Amino acid sequence: MNLFCKKVNIKMKNFIRLLTGSGENCADIRYATAISTPDDFIYFEFNDRKCAILSALEIDRAKQNARPGVEVCQDTSFGGHGRMDIISAISGECRCKKFIVPAAFPLALADKMRAAGMEVVTEEKSFFPEREFKSQEEAAAVTASQRAAEAGFARAVEVLKNSDICNGIIFWQNKELTSEILRAEIDCEILHCGMLPTGTICAGGIQGSQPHNAGSGVLKADSPIVMDIFPRSPATGYWGDLTRTVVKGKASDIVKRAYNAVLEAREYAKNLVKTGAYGASIHCAAEAILEKHHFFTGQNDKGQFGFFHGLGHGVGLEIHEAPRLSPKAKTALKGGEIVTVEPGLYYPEWGGIRLEDIMYLTPSGESICLTKAPDFLEID
Amino acid sequence: MNLFCKKVNIKMKNFIRLLTGSGENCADIRYATAISTPDDFIYFEFNDRKCAILSALEIDRAKQNARPGVEVCQDTSFGGHGRMDIISAISGECRCKKFIVPAAFPLALADKMRAAGMEVVTEEKSFFPEREFKSQEEAAAVTASQRAAEAGFARAVEVLKNSDICNGIIFWQNKELTSEILRAEIDCEILHCGMLPTGTICAGGIQGSQPHNAGSGVLKADSPIVMDIFPRSPATGYWGDLTRTVVKGKASDIVKRAYNAVLEAREYAKNLVKTGAYGASIHCAAEAILEKHHFFTGQNDKGQFGFFHGLGHGVGLEIHEAPRLSPKAKTALKGGEIVTVEPGLYYPEWGGIRLEDIMYLTPSGESICLTKAPDFLEID
Numbered sequence: 001m002n003l004f005c006k007k008v009n010i011k012m013k014n015f016i017r018l019l020t021g022s023g024e025n026c027a028d029i030r031y032a033t034a035i036s037t038p039d040d041f042i043y044f045e046f047n048d049r050k051c052a053i054l055s056a057l058e059i060d061r062a063k064q065n066a067r068p069g070v071e072v073c074q075d076t077s078f079g080g081h082g083r084m085d086i087i088s089a090i091s092g093e094c095r096c097k098k099f100i101v102p103a104a105f106p107l108a109l110a111d112k113m114r115a116a117g118m119e120v121v122t123e124e125k126s127f128f129p130e131r132e133f134k135s136q137e138e139a140a141a142v143t144a145s146q147r148a149a150e151a152g153f154a155r156a157v158e159v160l161k162n163s164d165i166c167n168g169i170i171f172w173q174n175k176e177l178t179s180e181i182l183r184a185e186i187d188c189e190i191l192h193c194g195m196l197p198t199g200t201i202c203a204g205g206i207q208g209s210q211p212h213n214a215g216s217g218v219l220k221a222d223s224p225i226v227m228d229i230f231p232r233s234p235a236t237g238y239w240g241d242l243t244r245t246v247v248k249g250k251a252s253d254i255v256k257r258a259y260n261a262v263l264e265a266r267e268y269a270k271n272l273v274k275t276g277a278y279g280a281s282i283h284c285a286a287e288a289i290l291e292k293h294h295f296f297t298g299q300n301d302k303g304q305f306g307f308f309h310g311l312g313h314g315v316g317l318e319i320h321e322a323p324r325l326s327p328k329a330k331t332a333l334k335g336g337e338i339v340t341v342e343p344g345l346y347y348p349e350w351g352g353i354r355l356e357d358i359m360y361l362t363p364s365g366e367s368i369c370l371t372k373a374p375d376f377l378e379i380d
Numbered sequence: 381m382n383l384f385c386k387k388v389n390i391k392m393k394n395f396i397r398l399l400t401g402s403g404e405n406c407a408d409i410r411y412a413t414a415i416s417t418p419d420d421f422i423y424f425e426f427n428d429r430k431c432a433i434l435s436a437l438e439i440d441r442a443k444q445n446a447r448p449g450v451e452v453c454q455d456t457s458f459g460g461h462g463r464m465d466i467i468s469a470i471s472g473e474c475r476c477k478k479f480i481v482p483a484a485f486p487l488a489l490a491d492k493m494r495a496a497g498m499e500v501v502t503e504e505k506s507f508f509p510e511r512e513f514k515s516q517e518e519a520a521a522v523t524a525s526q527r528a529a530e531a532g533f534a535r536a537v538e539v540l541k542n543s544d545i546c547n548g549i550i551f552w553q554n555k556e557l558t559s560e561i562l563r564a565e566i567d568c569e570i571l572h573c574g575m576l577p578t579g580t581i582c583a584g585g586i587q588g589s590q591p592h593n594a595g596s597g598v599l600k601a602d603s604p605i606v607m608d609i610f611p612r613s614p615a616t617g618y619w620g621d622l623t624r625t626v627v628k629g630k631a632s633d634i635v636k637r638a639y640n641a642v643l644e645a646r647e648y649a650k651n652l653v654k655t656g657a658y659g660a661s662i663h664c665a666a667e668a669i670l671e672k673h674h675f676f677t678g679q680n681d682k683g684q685f686g687f688f689h690g691l692g693h694g695v696g697l698e699i700h701e702a703p704r705l706s707p708k709a710k711t712a713l714k715g716g717e718i719v720t721v722e723p724g725l726y727y728p729e730w731g732g733i734r735l736e737d738i739m740y741l742t743p744s745g746e747s748i749c750l751t752k753a754p755d756f757l758e759i760d
Binding site: 024025037038039056057058059060061101102103104105106107108109110111120122180183184187188191192194196197198199210211212213214234303304308309319320 | 404405417418419436437438439440441481482483484485486487488489490491500502560563564567568571572574576577578579590591592593594614683684688689699700
């Protein structure tokens with residue numbers, strides 16, 4: 001028996017697989033059950049049994065929405081309200097004291113289980129490795145969220161087209177246009193598509209040189225505005241992820257050159273998203289394109305500059321999930337992955353450029369770009 | 381030395397207090413640092429030192445935003461990128477191998493720390509018990525989010541006022557009004573207030589009999605619509621929480637009676653939010669008012685009915701936090717708490733009524749209602 005067989009054997013036969021979390025915040029429990037809740041609940045698998053245990057508050061809705069094959073029970077018929085009571089009841093019913101839990105399982109609960117004589121081991125890698133490989137249905141769910149992101153971007157472009165420039169400041173509807181106003185316009189469009197906006201970035205000028213800066217204050221003309229838009233579907237839980245960078249007015253030479261380098265790097269890297277390709281290789285290929293255009297990465301007294309984040313990440317029930325396209329990604333793509341490709345260049349002197357598309361590598365090895373948003377830098 | 385002194389001593393002198401989480405999803409780490417990040421980072425306290433350790437991607441923004449007194453370090457200058465490397469470096473620098481972590485600390489990381497010879501114990505109750513007691517500044521932050529919730533509700537009322545009824549269906553702008561459309565209107569208003577909508581409930585008719593049902597499909601006239609609106613401030617991280625129930629058209633007799641009973645229960649319970657009052661007593665007092673009006677709680681073949689959730693919960697950096705106002709809440713209010721008071725009645729035959737205000741019990745014991753939204757049932 002080799003290690004792989006042994007692992008499968010442990011997983012399938014001798015251990016109870018246990019999760020605790022909310023449908024909204026724990027991707028694994030949502031993947032297993034399709035139940036979306038604001039509050040935590042408990043889920044376990046043992047042999048062929050799959051069972052979600054919820055409170056009075058959630059039970060009726062959970063029964064309506066649960067994935068076929070998942071049994072839905074009320075906590076009061078399963079040991080009571082406390083998590084330890086429920087887990088003891090599970091252990092008793094299954095006649096098993098061995099549990100496999102995810103790496104992020106809450107320590108205090110595990111310690112209580114161990115003190116009660118249960119064995120608790122963590123899954124070394126992901127709890128549902130199959131989450132990395134998306135079905136056509138899952139790809140359709142990501143695409144639906146991506147369309148909402150694109151509608152949000154189109155709204156931002158409309159606002160910027162209808163804006164005027166006065167003394168280097170952008171004015172919309174006779175008021176200074178701020179990151180906050182532009183973000184609200186994007187997010188409202190997303191809401192009208194039936195999706196949830198979740199922290200849209202509209203970072204102008206040097207704020208754009210910090211990749212996670214959400215942006216605040218008045219937006220300036222002739223300066224790049226990074227818009228990173230990642231809505232989630234409340235119905236399916238799947239995310240979209242889109243980044244575009246535009247300039248209202250005229251871009252400077254360095255911004256134009258950086259934009260073209262990032263666009264070339266993105267398109268080059270997208271073509272490398274194929275079965276058998278390594279995440280690290282794709283990342284490094286994009287970096288090489290940026291360096292070919294003399295955009296280098298490093299650190300000085302103003303902070304970091306260049307291309308200092310991973311090229312991409314998986315998108316599904318989490319906005320950032322496996323696999324990564326980064327220097328540390330040492331496994332090959334297998335087919336089924338949905339990944340972002342989002343090179344960026346960031347310089348504290350003038351700001352940032354990031355351009356992000358999503359690729360779906362189908363289970364049969366076809367490589368499809370799920371993003372339809374256009375690419376352009378300047379808006380008149 | 382009594383047990384309390386011993387605990388304080390352990391906490392202050394011999395242990396490193398350790399947190400890992402993202403600023404957006406982990407209220408404790410945000411409370412400690414005021415740093416808002418989408419990605420996890422590490423934070424520790426030892427003697428008088430308070431230190432947040434972040435990646436390249438977050439470091440510059442974290443330095444700008446960190447709470448005074450919190451040192452901000454980059455992971456590369458603190459052991460490297462991996463969490464275990466960083467924790468080993470912390471342990472080495474502090475010359476201490478004992479850690480206190482929160483109950484939800486990730487098990488796999490704790491197991492690795494223990495395997496490396498570190499002692500890891502979980503804080504039995506909350507990691508920062510002081511989070512339960514809000515300063516005036518925190519109350520102002522909750523109030524700001526509450527104003528956005530109220531603006532969202534006002535927008536919903538405006539939409540319903542401007543709607544028509546045709547064959548028992550609500551029409552707005554010549555289209556059937558759905559939960560989805562009404563929610564988008566509420567949420568857009570919240571966005572324009574600079575706050576984030578986070579899963580607004582607009583549940584009409586019998587959907588409203590499930591307290592966490594977000595609502596979907598066409599909204600009917602003469603039937604209660606439960607609107608539960610809980611926006612979060614992206615700037616401060618603090619939440620608001622407001623529920624109102626309205627009827628477009630004419631409410632039935634039973635709905636009117638239920639509405640009046642819930643309103644009476646809420647107002648009665650709000651008056652009980654005082655220093656020294658027990659959460660359980662306040663809950664039971666509200667329940668007694670509902671029973672006085674012959675609204676009872678139970679379960680039948682259609683599911684649960686009556687008042688089957690807790691009366692209220694704390695609101696702060698989490699939407700649901702301590703203290704609870706529920707039958708299990710066995711401690712007295714001390715002053716400083718912000719709690720919701722939200723009795724509800726739910727019947728699968730006709731739907732639900734929930735009315736929710738927020739109370740601030742100031743540190744000096746004054747009881748202030750932070751909600752300004754009006755109460756009414758019918759909209760013409």
